[in-house]
């Protein structure tokens with residue numbers, strides 16, 4: 159115990175400058191503080207051309223509500239994920255708060271309905287950034303991405319629709335933790351070099367042999383035809399005909415597709 163009478167306990171001293179400024183969060187938020195559904199619908203109609211947006215989103219959230227949550231839950235450099243993006247309020251609120259407190263929060267919005275995604279979510283975010291009608295331009299930016307084909311089918315085989323460049327991008331990223339330096343063309347099995355390790359992919363007859371297994375098996379011939387690299391070589395293919403000693407001698411790590419393609 160501390161203090162004059164030995165009946166006190168130590169406490170952390172916090173200066174005002176260390177405390178987040180603003181209103182202390184309460185359990186009950188009134189609409190005066192964070193808005194209501196009608197306000198959210200008006201916000202949406204004001205920024206989107208989507209004809210019947212108000213009826214598509216029955217209970218949209220007002221920007222003020224999400225912004226309040228972000229004020230409590232994020233730092234200025236947080237990454238915010240909304241995997242049910244809908245009308246895009248979350249992204250809008252991130253941009254709004256960034257502008258207000260000079261933050262650099264980023265956001266990822268995921269929306270599965272392509273029509274909503276393009277004509278509501280993306281349109282709203284673009285207009286929030288650039289300004290629209292009487293609405294102030296909040297600044298910032300975003301990239302619109304679409305998902306490619308699933309890599310594997312239900313049996314765990316590589317999906318027939320997956321192209322060489324898509325698989326190459328995935329393999330390079332999971333192998334190195336870095337994006338592929340240049341989108342693969344499908345004309346060479348060498349995907350790129352990372353930390354002096356070259357990554358190769360034998361898939362879809364990249365070496366010119368279109369037979370089902372042709373060119374996708376690591377043999378002596380195939381190895382001779384690979385673009386040379388002096389350091390370690392990581393080679394993905396459906397099978398390997400080289401001995402363990404040979405692989406060791408030539409500094410090769412072989413990974414069998416599809417089993418050794420990592421999914422995360």
Ligand SMILES: C[S@@+](CC[C@H](N)C(=O)[O-])C[C@H]1O[C@@H](n2cnc3c(N)ncnc32)[C@H](O)[C@@H]1O
Pocket residue numbers: 217218219240241242243244245246247248268269270271274
């Ligand atoms: C209620 S809305 C989201 C509201 C939104 N956060 C806002 O701005 O107010 C839900 C959205 O999630 C989308 N959705 C539902 N399941 C999904 C999934 N598995 N992946 C991505 N989007 C999904 C729906 O298409 C719908 O547009």
